[in-house]
Amino acid sequence: MGMDVWALREGESIDSLGDCPPERYFRDSYGPHSLANWLTRNIDPAARGDWGLAIFTEPRLPLESNAWRAELLRLATAWHEAALGLRGRTSLVGYPEDKSIMIPLQDTIGYIEHCEWLLTFAQTVAREGLRVVVSA
Numbered sequence: 001m002g003m004d005v006w007a008l009r010e011g012e013s014i015d016s017l018g019d020c021p022p023e024r025y026f027r028d029s030y031g032p033h034s035l036a037n038w039l040t041r042n043i044d045p046a047a048r049g050d051w052g053l054a055i056f057t058e059p060r061l062p063l064e065s066n067a068w069r070a071e072l073l074r075l076a077t078a079w080h081e082a083a084l085g086l087r088g089r090t091s092l093v094g095y096p097e098d099k100s101i102m103i104p105l106q107d108t109i110g111y112i113e114h115c116e117w118l119l120t121f122a123q124t125v126a127r128e129g130l131r132v133v134v135s136a
Contacts, residue, residue: 076122
């Protein structure tokens with residue numbers, strides 16, 4: 001289970017996409033090992049909403065707006081830059097209200113790569129002015 005996010009062009013729907021280009025799709029799992037929980041534990045305490053990354057699940061601006069696209073790009077860039085600073089280090093996961101779980105260096109690298117995927121998605125959305133659809 002998890003949260004799926006698609007970036008759609010005018011006239012496209014999720015069903016009409018077929019094989020979605022990787023830069024136009026993003027996924028985060030649910031559970032203590034989600035990217036949202038990792039970001040909240042290590043980089044940005046406000047990254048996580050009730051059901052995943054708050055920028056997608058509890059946006060303060062409409063998903064269709066240029067302001068929201070700019071905010072997504074700003075956050076994804078900041079998260080990615082901060083994640084790069086965690087290279088070679090252990091990091092933490094887990095729900096904020098629970099005891100933290102320390103993860104090995106290799107898992108930290110996986111989260112850094114996940115941040116890079118999110119950044120690529122955000123850059124594509126911002127550059128092309130795409131519509132975002134979130135499915136939880």
